[in-house]
Amino acid sequence: MAKTAVRLDSGEKGFFGSFGEAFVKGDIFTKLSFVIWGLGYIGHGQLMKALLVTFVQGLGLYFLATSGIQSLMKFGTLGTVKMESTFDFATMKNVVNNYDNSFSILLLSVVSIIVIVAMVAAGMMVVASNYDLQKIRAQGKKTNTFLQDVNVYLNEKFYVTLLTLPVLGVVIFTIVPLFILIAVAFTNYDQQHMPPSDLFTWVGFANFLTLFGGGGLTATFGYSFRKVLTWTLVWAFFATFTTFFGGVLLAMFINDKKTKLPKLWRTLFMVSIAVPQFVTLLLVRNFFSDTGIFNTMMANCGVTGLLRNMGLIHTTYIPFLTDPGWAKFTIIMINIWIGVPYQMLIATGVLMNIPADMLEAAKIDGANPVQMFFRITLPYLLNVQGPALVTDFVKNINNFNVIYLLTQDVFATHDQALAASNAKEVDLLVTWLFRLTQEYYNYKMAAVIGIMVFIVCAVFTVVSFRFINKREATFS
């Protein structure tokens, strides 16, 4: 981390440094090109390029002039004019006043800020490149023709060609939304403050206080957050490790020389991958429903009665997905069912890469299978799969599909405190925030929860990668 920071610093200095030098020592065209990008290129004899960059600059300025600046001016309040519609007798129609839409203001402001930053940076780059052209001409050499310039982007600067579109996509569909969501966490955007008919505004850290237990007696977000976070972490831990070890053990069991027809067995387990996850999840949820077929089977063979006698259930059926404790257990079991074939597939590939002579040597030295597993196979697997395990853990923290499809419309909470903040016992942070936005339009709390999810994931990832790197260092 420290290394990248230093490198970043020096890169930044180089960037600003070269701009400063170019601006101070540049001729009139170089200086003018900061204001109108094309002027410098015209002055330095590159007409095509001049037209192109001026066109891009024009687009940016047009956006800022028509909507960007207006929104930025209202950014401090997020709008003050509420929508009002009055009946106009002259036209016999409802007339809506020129109202402010808080969300559009927020969105356009974020976009404008990004556009302004990008345009300033681009202007500085234009100046630097013009200074280079000026120097080339001062030495009496010819500058690149347009075709030569295009060629540079297929050679030395090929990465620019490659990265432009994907980076643009990420900026539009990930970065801008994230900035907006982070901003929403500091506003009172909820059902009572829904644009366009209502305005919302900045409220500082009030939503964070609510999440950590403040917000008066009626707000139970603090209680729900603790409960949901705990279950999210427990779930992620079990979901990751049960499927990982399940997959490894199954792969080893099938790979073993004593197992006949390994290919057939592998295919049998992989049939379940062929069916899309949402189909199997919706199917299984009906399989395990209170009046479902599995409960009928359990009742017929007396398991339900046995469990009732043991005091584990108090109903005439087994509440697989309707009782908090049972539901958590069932969800983890179903997740094993879903995840193990995938993990088996990957583990099979990785296991084949373990040097056979290493295992052979251990065998000759008298190691038993258990020792071989814990001393050779497992360290090797963890070494190769360590980073994948970390990403799996993060994916499971955000495992929306399994929880949502298994419990939505099926599980209802009886805990008043949880229900007051629209949470359930089986909710993960992500399903909770999804429901908050989709059913209760409580965007402010959803945004705060989203930021919390990010913090949990980030802390976990950084800590575990530290650990992995350290362990690798001590091993070698």
Place this chain on the structure above:
Amino acid sequence: MTATNATVEKQLQQGRTKKLVGSLFRHLFLAVLAVIWLVPIAWLVLTSFSTDKGINFKNFVPEGFTLWNYTNILFSSDTVTQFPRWFMNTFVVACFNCVISTCFVLMVAYAFSCCRFKSRSLLQNLSVTVNLFPGVLAMIAVYFVLKNLNLTNSHAGLIMVYAGSSGLGYLICKGFFDTVPVALREAAKLDGASEARIFFQIVIPMSRPILVYTIINSFMMPWTDFVMAKMILNSGLSENWTVSIGLYNMLGKALINNYFSRFCAGGVLVSIPISILFVIMQKFYVEGITAGAAKG
């Protein structure tokens, strides 16, 4: 002499039986596991042929078999089931997503793996950080952005959401590109090939497993995705839905007792293209994943 021979014979016999019993238990254990893994799938297939339209709570095997569920969802669409439309919608979205995502992933992976430039590590660290935000979270904001652009309830919007930030999923692919020998690229460069030519004519042809893996992955996404499609298309007309929300909708409280077996038939029909793809590509898939994971 004969006595010792007999004991050796007896021990051998014992060893053989022990081995046989062990092998029997091993395969019995596997068979039990396999049954557990196949029961829900079997239920899906059996129910899809059931004469009973709703869920059968009493018996695992339906009372009567019929092809009606399949013919119904395939040929007679009503307001609830428009399976052929959904199938086509999903196919179109999948094709577009496949092309755009694959290009994005390959481009980013090559730039980060084979090109050296100043902001490389900064961009890589940024991408890792951005990946930590849950997709669902960004989705909510993306929804508003699309709504402002009037792109909700349209396939274009859905494709943009799927493919837009697909460049972030470059890691496995980059791991694979890293294994392409540097000397090969250097040699091509000495022979006068441009970076673009090296990318298209050397690195891409050498990366067939990961190419196939990326293509399948992006093609399958719209078939298996649920949450994004629900968010973007749910409030629109049912004829514009993708398979996943269409099928999900069939299991609503009011419909499930009439449509459950048709839902199963739809599930089986969706599984067919996915499993065909999967069987063909399975080899590449494993190769791609393990090469990327082991050497990345």
